[in-house]
Amino acid sequence: MGVVMGTPLELEDPEVIGKELTDADLPWVVIVWNDPINLMSYVAFVFQKLFGYSKEKANRLMRDVHEKGRAVVATGTRTEAERDVNRLHSYGLWATMEHDK
């Protein structure tokens, strides 16, 4: 499945690009889905807290989740993505992962 939100966010990170060249497991994408319960401010807070994103980026991703129904919030190896999904679950966010075929 393609990334619907445009360019995968983390692929511009030089460190991730370096890993991509050597790691056949890449990329897995971590997706956060819209749900009617979680507060928008809470979702943005979790993105900032867990991923160290700036307030601006966390808010942009939160708005994508809210308006488009989902957003890719991180990419990485399967292990990295699973760790991120698990951290998001521990914060009560509806996160899934899929291989970005």
Next chain:
Amino acid sequence: MVRFRSRKPFRARSNGSFRVDLPDETRQVILNLAESLEELVALDVPDTKRLFPTAYPDDPERDAGYQIFARDQLVAQRIKAAETIRATVDKTTLTQEEFSTWLGAVNDARLVLGTRLDVSEEDELDLSEPDFELHLLYHQLGVVLHHMVEAIAGTLPDKGFDPDRGPG
């Protein structure tokens, strides 16, 4: 009953702790909810499904592997949260970790209540509704959570640049 006596019931302090200014009855609501969650997560009930999401929606086999460790961990997290809240329910100063636990418990309670009430994004209070009191609690918890997020969000470093863009 959730009540407030201050416009800012939660405040971050410069030493990293948080001041909690809530009436006892509101503290008791938070504790009761955390203890209800502690019991509910031990059962496999539909109301808690949002606390244990699927990681691999397209791959049941891998998801089963994920759930083996994740479910236990997510249950243990809620049991530990109830213990923390029992121990700190009367405190007016919480450490950052304790405050995060309160925050998580309030969010979890909203998730379970919202699931039970099958709320929509535009859920509005309706006095004629049979579940009015639960809807009211759901909305009040939203206000508590809003105040908590406001207090803690200000303590996060805002680097001013995006990690995926680099400085500037």
